[in-house]
Structures are given as C-alpha cells and as structure tokens.
Amino acid sequence: xxxxVAMLLDTGMVFLSDSRTAAGVDQISxxxxxxxxxxxxxxxxxxxxxxxxxxxxxxxxxxRESLESGDTQPNLFNCRNMFEAxxxxxxxxxxxxxxxxxxxxxxxxxxxxSLILGGQIRGEAPRLFSIYSAGNFIEATAxxxxxxxxxxxxxxxxxDRVVRRSSSLNEAAKAALVSMxxxxxxxxxxxxxxxxxxxxxxxxxxxxxxSIDEDNAYFASIRRRWSEALREVFAQLPEPDWLxxxxxxxxxxxxxxxxx
Amino acid sequence: xxxxVAMLLDTGMVFLSDSRTAAGVDQISxxxxxxxxxxxxxxxxxxxxxxxxxxxxxxxxxxRESLESGDTQPNLFNCRNMFEAxxxxxxxxxxxxxxxxxxxxxxxxxxxxSLILGGQIRGEAPRLFSIYSAGNFIEATAxxxxxxxxxxxxxxxxxDRVVRRSSSLNEAAKAALVSMxxxxxxxxxxxxxxxxxxxxxxxxxxxxxxSIDEDNAYFASIRRRWSEALREVFAQLPEPDWLxxxxxxxxxxxxxxxxx
Numbered sequence: 001x002x003x004x005v006a007m008l009l010d011t012g013m014v015f016l017s018d019s020r021t022a023a024g025v026d027q028i029s030x031x032x033x034x035x036x037x038x039x040x041x042x043x044x045x046x047x048x049x050x051x052x053x054x055x056x057x058x059x060x061x062x063x064r065e066s067l068e069s070g071d072t073q074p075n076l077f078n079c080r081n082m083f084e085a086x087x088x089x090x091x092x093x094x095x096x097x098x099x100x101x102x103x104x105x106x107x108x109x110x111x112x113x114s115l116i117l118g119g120q121i122r123g124e125a126p127r128l129f130s131i132y133s134a135g136n137f138i139e140a141t142a143x144x145x146x147x148x149x150x151x152x153x154x155x156x157x158x159x160d161r162v163v164r165r166s167s168s169l170n171e172a173a174k175a176a177l178v179s180m181x182x183x184x185x186x187x188x189x190x191x192x193x194x195x196x197x198x199x200x201x202x203x204x205x206x207x208x209x210x211s212i213d214e215d216n217a218y219f220a221s222i223r224r225r226w227s228e229a230l231r232e233v234f235a236q237l238p239e240p241d242w243l244x245x246x247x248x249x250x251x252x253x254x255x256x257x258x259x260x
Numbered sequence: 261x262x263x264x265v266a267m268l269l270d271t272g273m274v275f276l277s278d279s280r281t282a283a284g285v286d287q288i289s290x291x292x293x294x295x296x297x298x299x300x301x302x303x304x305x306x307x308x309x310x311x312x313x314x315x316x317x318x319x320x321x322x323x324r325e326s327l328e329s330g331d332t333q334p335n336l337f338n339c340r341n342m343f344e345a346x347x348x349x350x351x352x353x354x355x356x357x358x359x360x361x362x363x364x365x366x367x368x369x370x371x372x373x374s375l376i377l378g379g380q381i382r383g384e385a386p387r388l389f390s391i392y393s394a395g396n397f398i399e400a401t402a403x404x405x406x407x408x409x410x411x412x413x414x415x416x417x418x419x420d421r422v423v424r425r426s427s428s429l430n431e432a433a434k435a436a437l438v439s440m441x442x443x444x445x446x447x448x449x450x451x452x453x454x455x456x457x458x459x460x461x462x463x464x465x466x467x468x469x470x471s472i473d474e475d476n477a478y479f480a481s482i483r484r485r486w487s488e489a490l491r492e493v494f495a496q497l498p499e500p501d502w503l504x505x506x507x508x509x510x511x512x513x514x515x516x517x518x519x520x
Contacts, residue, residue: 153413157442161487162494170499178494182417198503208502222497227421229496233489234422234438237482239430242468243458 001189002033002150004048005179006116007172008128008140010165012200012207013118015046016176018184020191021053034195035060037067037076037119040205045076045085045119046197050150051133055100055113059092082119082127083139089117090135097135114149119199126201154186155179169198169207174222177212181223194219261449262293262410264308265439266376267432268388268400270425272460272467273378275306276436278444280451281313294455295320297327297336297379300465305336305345305379306457310410311393315360315373319352342379342387343399349377350395357395374409379459386461414446415439429458429467434482437472441483454479 004017017033031053037045047063049056066075066088079085093113101111111133118128128140130147140147145165148156156179163175173196183190193213200207212219264277277293291313297305307323309316326335326348339345353373361371371393378388388400390407400407405425408416416439423435433456443450453473460467472479 153446154417156446157414157417158490158494160445161490168499169503173500173502174497175494177500178497185420186413186416196502200503210502218498218500218502225497226493229493230418230421230490233486233493234418234435236489237434237438237485238478239428240433240437240478242433242456242470242478243429243460 001187002050003148003152003155003180003183003187003190004033004050004116004150005146005148005152005155005159005176006046006048006118006128007146007159007163007167007176008118008126008165009145009167009169009172010201012169012198012203013046013120013126013128014169014172014176014199015048015116015118015195015197016173016180017048017195018180018190019193019195020189031057032195034197035064036197036206036209037063038205039077041122042204043077043119043121044199044203044205045082045117046199046206047089048116048149049113050115051113052104052109052111055093055096055111056115058096058100059089059113059115062092062095063089079121081121081124082117082129085119085121086117086129086131086137086139089115089129089131090137092135093131093133094135097133116147116149120201120204122204126199151183151187151190155183158182169200173198177219177222178226181219181226261447262310263408263412263415263440263443263447263450264293264310264376264410265406265408265412265415265419265436266306266308266378266388267406267419267423267427267436268378268386268425269405269427269429269432270461272429272458272463273306273380273386273388274429274432274436274459275308275376275378275455275457276433276440277308277455278440278450279453279455280449291317292455294457295324296457296466296469297323298465299337301382302464303337303379303381304459304463304465305342305377306459306466307349308376308409309373310375311373312364312369312371315353315356315371316375318356318360319349319373319375322352322355323349339381341381341384342377342389345379345381346377346389346391346397346399349375349389349391350397352395353391353393354395357393376407376409380461380464382464386459411443411447411450415443418442429460433458437479437482438486441486 007014035047115131120126131137196210198208267274281291295307375391380386391397456470458468
C-alpha cells in the first residue's frame, strides 16, 4: 500500500509520499513513489503513484524515456500546458494497459494504478491532476486544495480540518506530515522514508525535496508533539455525565430493546 | 454506509453507531444499527450491524423472534456464555445466507453483513466479538480494546491514540464520539442520530442508552471544542524550515529527478 497527498495552494504546491511497497507481509520493500520532472525556469512537475508497482514504474519509465526520444510525440517537456501533461500521463497508463492488461488478467491481477500530477508550466498557474487507471483524470478546482491516492482515509480528517488554499507552504507541509503520521500508525503497509517536495508558485523549479526517515529531527518532533498534544486536548474535553443522571424513560424507548 | 465502534474496557463496554443508510445518494434514510438484548441481573448484550440492511435486519429480527419461540434452539437468552451468543448470531447470518444468497446473486448484490456483539452473562467477564458475513467471528483479547465495522478508517487514529483497556467508560464514550465526528466530517453517508450504549461491568444491564442528534448539547460542544483545539494545536506545532535552508546537493540526488 501507499499513501500520497498533493496540495495546491495560493503560493505553490506540496507533495508527500511514503515509500513502502508490500506484496504480501513477508515481501516489503522501499520504492520511491515520487518523480520530479524539471526544466528550471520553464516547468516543474511532480508525479506521485499508487497501485501496482510494475504498472506505475512502467509508466514513469516511459514518460522519462519519451523526454529523450527526440520524436515529435507529446511529452512532459514539450507539452504546452499542464492539461496536456496530464494527457501524456494518461496515455502512458493506456499504453501500459494495452501491453499488460491481458497478461495480468490471466493471473487475476487487477490493472490498478493511480497517479497524481502537479506542477507549473511558464505562462500558466500551478495545476493539480488526479489520474485514474483508465487514463482519464480530474483537475483540482478552486474548491479543491488537495488530492490523495492510496491509503487515504486515516489521514484525511486532519487535512480537511486545517488545509485551505490560503495555507502557507510550510503549514501545508506540516499538515501533510501529520496526516502521514496518522496513516503510518494505522497501516503497517505505509512506511518511511518519505519524499516531501515543495514547489513555490512561479519559481518553476523545486524549492525543496527532502527525504525523511526515522532520523529526521523535525518529523520526529512533530510526531511526538502532535501525539502528546492530542492526548492532552482529549483529556481536557469535558466528559459526558450520562452515567450520573438517570435515563428518562422516553429516551430508553427510542431504542429497540428486547427485554426478558 | 455505517460506522459502528464497540469498546471493551476494564470497567465495562461502550457502543456507538450512526444511523444513516444510503442506497444511492438520493435514497438516504435513518435506521438504527444498535439492538439491545437485556435481561437485567442475568445478561445484557448489544448488537451492532453494518452492511446490507435487508440482511442485518433479517438477522436481528430472527434473533428477537427466537427469544419468544419457546423451542429448545439456542438463543440469546438461553445460551450459557457469550461465545454461544456469538454462535447464535453467526448461525443467524448463515440462515439468512441460505435463504437469500442465491437470489441476491441473480441481482449481483454481494452478501455483505458484519456485526459486533458485546455483552456480559452472569458468571462471565464482559466479552466482545466481531462477526463476519460467513458467520465466523473473532473475540477481543487482552490486547484488543475495540472493534469497528463499516466506515472505520477515518475514526481509527484517534481511538488508537487514546483508548486503552484501562480507560474509563466516560473517556471511551468521549473517544467514540470524537472518532464518529471525524467520520461524519469525511463521509457523507455516515450521519446522525447516533446510538450510544454504556454498560457497566457486572451490572448486567444497560447503564445508559442515549440517542444523540443535532440538538445534543454535549456532542455539539465536544465537536466544536475538538475542532478548535486541533486547529490550535496544529498552529502551535513548529513549522519546517526547509524553505529557508538550501537543500544539500546530496539530498537532491537521492530523488529521481529528470532535468532538461
């Protein structure tokens, strides 16, 4: 399993992914799920992947090779806007499907891959896309500040509570890391190291790409402080007094109770 | 969708369920998912259900009818321990499967039902079971303080952080409600009113059964305070300084970057 989250903010973008790949509990490995495509001053794109690793690696590999092929097919470096870039990725998925889907079917393996592509090409605002196995995709609009792929549910509530388009890059990175922490605690198949990429709007290059492992002092500190603070806040919430006051008869009858 | 959580503590048990049933976005109704089976002084059991409502209602209904049938089949009031009670529920699911599974298959409807049964019979400690569609089940052991069914992921991290076997009934009820709040915020198909049942160890009857809707002052207050406190705690966490310090070259190279 994988957890990736990408955030689109007024001031740029933040991407965070884990690196654990599990093909059964006794076959756990580390694979990076973030790839950066960058031509500083002209364009910067970040691709995150979840799902079948053989498929997503094939797609990423083909996208990288197409940059150097010299042919006239659209690729991530010659496309004119991010919508075309998302189409390139979608086409990459469809090519993998045409090549592999029949063989996978013989082994009852689902063709399962989802990707997030975000970035900025000179002349456009930053844009963010979520690309499905079928190669179709959706784009984040003004109401959408983030996309997630993979094991997304454990880490969603905190993002919903704190991230807005107006959040700073640092706030968003912090939220992404807290969200990842909740996910790692709940799902063994999501694990360190993490890839964090921060992109400033209109800088057209990666502002920072950090690899975060157990030794990362900042991540260790916010994990510990968040955990302590949550427990404190929880302890400070008032407790219900339902056990002290007797239940009114009407309330008891609302429920379906079988008494003998 | 549904979210139910049941907690087994040193001092008793806490059960919380929502009441939303969605059969498509334009067919949303309120159905209680908690049923209490109680013979005060002798036994108390709480059954929670998730999955196909027609199946779980059929099972619950058959379990209630069997109490009054007067035949010698094991039922929830004549069984000798909670393990047998869980077997009764499992058998109920299997009877529903024998009756309905073929017909459901014709309509490509999955036979999907999961149940939680918790309670105490005089002479035993309180016990908690999670019962699967096939009628088989697992029991909470000393390391397990809770089971969830339905839409469980959004609300899992907070329970993992704060609930232990040694938590009080009030703390557990509070944790269940915070967990439900996170779930309701993230999944439209989980909704009010909630059913909260608290059972004190060795009291062999329900201590309190509360129906919680929008007007419940306690739930409204902890939702608001939790949300405010989370945002505050989050704001107080230090921000990363990765954008200030330049990235060391070595760190950049760790990632797979395609540059043009």
